[in-house]
Amino acid sequence: MADLPQDFWAGWVTLITLISLGGMSWLVYSVYFSQGHDKPSPVWDENLSEGTNPAPMWWFWFIFSLLIVMVIYLMLYPGLGSYKGVLNWSQGGRLEQSYETYDAKFADTRTLIRDASIQTLKENSSAMRSAERVFEQNCENCHGEDAKGQANLFPDLRDADWQWGGSESDIMQTLRGGRIAVMPGWQAALGDEGVNQVAGFVLALGRGESVSDDNAGKVKYQQFCSACHGADATGNPILGGPDLVDDVWLYGSDMPALVHSIAVGRTGIMPPFGDRLDETQIRMLTAWFMQ
Ligand code: HEC
Ligand code: HEC
Numbered sequence: 001m002a003d004l005p006q007d008f009w010a011g012w013v014t015l016i017t018l019i020s021l022g023g024m025s026w027l028v029y030s031v032y033f034s035q036g037h038d039k040p041s042p043v044w045d046e047n048l049s050e051g052t053n054p055a056p057m058w059w060f061w062f063i064f065s066l067l068i069v070m071v072i073y074l075m076l077y078p079g080l081g082s083y084k085g086v087l088n089w090s091q092g093g094r095l096e097q098s099y100e101t102y103d104a105k106f107a108d109t110r111t112l113i114r115d116a117s118i119q120t121l122k123e124n125s126s127a128m129r130s131a132e133r134v135f136e137q138n139c140e141n142c143h144g145e146d147a148k149g150q151a152n153l154f155p156d157l158r159d160a161d162w163q164w165g166g167s168e169s170d171i172m173q174t175l176r177g178g179r180i181a182v183m184p185g186w187q188a189a190l191g192d193e194g195v196n197q198v199a200g201f202v203l204a205l206g207r208g209e210s211v212s213d214d215n216a217g218k219v220k221y222q223q224f225c226s227a228c229h230g231a232d233a234t235g236n237p238i239l240g241g242p243d244l245v246d247d248v249w250l251y252g253s254d255m256p257a258l259v260h261s262i263a264v265g266r267t268g269i270m271p272p273f274g275d276r277l278d279e280t281q282i283r284m285l286t287a288w289f290m291q
Contacts, residue, residue, distance in 0.1 A: 006082070007082070009081075010081030010082035010083075011081060012081075013080070013081045014080045014081035014083070017074070017079065017080055017081075018080075021067070021070065021071070024067065025067055028060065028063050028064065028067070031055075032057075032060050076089075077089055078090065110280050113127065113280040113283055113284065114279055114280060114283065116283075118168050118283065118286060118287045118290055119287075119290075121283060121284060121287035122287040122288070122290060127284050127287065128284070128287070128288055130281075130284055131281075131284035131285050131287065131288035132288065134277065134281045134284065134285060135147060135285060135288070138273065138276065138277065139285075142154045143155070143156075143157055146158065147288075147289070149250075152250065152251050152252050152257070153250070153251070153268070155250050155268075156248075157289050158289070159248060161242075161243065161246055161248040162237065163181070163235070163237065163240050163241075163242045163243075163250070164179050164237050164240050165237035165238075166290070168286060168290065170237065171286045171289055171290070172282055172283075172286050174270060175273050175274075175277065175282050175285060175286065176272065176273065176274035176282060177272050177274060178269070178270050178271045178272030178273070179240055179268075179269070179270040180240075180267070180268075180269050180270075181240040181266065181267060181268040181269070182239075182240075182265075182267055183228075183241075183261065183265045183266040183267065184265045185262075185263055185264045185265035186198070186224065186262050186263060186265070187263040187264065189224065190220065190224070190262075190263075194220055195259055195262050195263045196259065197215075197216045197217035197220060198217045198220045198221055198224070198225065198262055199217070199255060199258040199259045199262050200217050200255075201215060201217025201218050201220075201221055202217075202221070202233075202244050202258055202262070203253075203255060203258055204217075205233055205244050205245045206244065206245065206246075206247045206249070206253060207247070208245070208247070221233070228241035229241045229242070229243075229244050230243075232245070233245050234246075240268075250266075250268070251266055
């Protein structure tokens, strides 16, 4: 069946529609105008016979006008197979039309948002309210209410601390493409003692304490960790290596949390939104996050 041409079915539907229309017209006509009403009806029970009077004439005109309306309808709108009707109306066409109206209505606003600087957007309170709504719908589940972060898993997006860079283009890149952070586990390479030494060093860094150059943790840090977190431990946005001296911690700042981060590793994943948000939404969100 599937390989029968579309035209076959269209022709079939047209034929059935026309036959039913003709059949109905004939039926109505025959009830009112064909001869034969005066054929004698069988008589039962001495004087009981069938009446043969048709329904009143107004009923005929009523049905007749419905038939006319039907013919006009089939001429104007799709109904006869694949014939589109004089008005060329279609459901899809209506949808397209409503998209067009929508686009026309918002095209100016969208162009404004696309061309405005991030600073201008930031100062525009209605754009910032829209950003908040987009955030609530797409991001709040993970990043928490008001983007304050949550659960030692999802970063605060309202502070000035950016793991992947806080410039306009960095943030947009994060939103469009997502980010996958890879912090390997060091248990095998450093052993318990090594992990504890380096965790102690990182803890001291976060507290702003000074550490002598021959501190075992510091020596190991320079050897194993500086490539991703930087020689001065202020982070490396290209790899998503976080700043370890600013005392902002995604996974917790106490010794057990640090030991876990270092021994087992961490792999935070920010999903990409490039295909779910459009350019205006990404720009508004970026402006909302920029300090
Ligand atoms: C499924 C949970 C999830 C959702 C949904 C999510 N994020 Fe994230 N996002 C994360 C995680 C996890 C990270 C941290 C990645 C890492 O460890 O480097 C992150 C990181 C980020 C960063 C980088 C922060 C930094 O310091 O560089 C930004 C910006 C961000 N998200 C914005 C958003 C926005 C905007 C949305 C909504 C459009 C969103 N996220 C939706 C989980 C999510
Ligand atoms: C290959 C690059 C890489 C190396 C090498 C590396 N890290 Fe990381 N580290 C990361 C990344 C990326 C993250 C962020 C993980 C995330 O967001 O899920 C991270 C996260 C961390 C965290 C958690 C920070 C927080 O905010 O909770 C600590 C602590 C840490 N690293 C310490 C170390 C130490 C100590 C070493 C050396 C033994 C080290 N890292 C080596 C890439 C690296």
